[in-house]
Amino acid sequence: MGAWTFVKSRFENLIGRKISYVGRETSAAPATGVGKIHQKEAEEVVSKPFSV
Numbered sequence: 531m532g533a534w535t536f537v538k539s540r541f542e543n544l545i546g547r548k549i550s551y552v553g554r555e556t557s558a559a560p561a562t563g564v565g566k567i568h569q570k571e572a573e574e575v576v577s578k579p580f581s582v
Contacts, residue, residue, distance in 0.1 A: 552578045 534551050541549055554571055562568050 534553075538549065538551070553575055562571065
């Protein structure tokens with residue numbers, strides 16, 4: 531998530547709309563280490579923002 535908690539409210543104030551985070555769940559590791567899980571996460575990150 532990195533800077534998300536810092537920039538979320540600033541972006542919302544700037545554009546006047548609520549926004550939400552789309553990405554990996556919080557984890558101590560920067561990557562899953564398992565190819566199939568990585569592929570599933572990558573697909574979700576790309577498709578989730580466009581599903582309404």
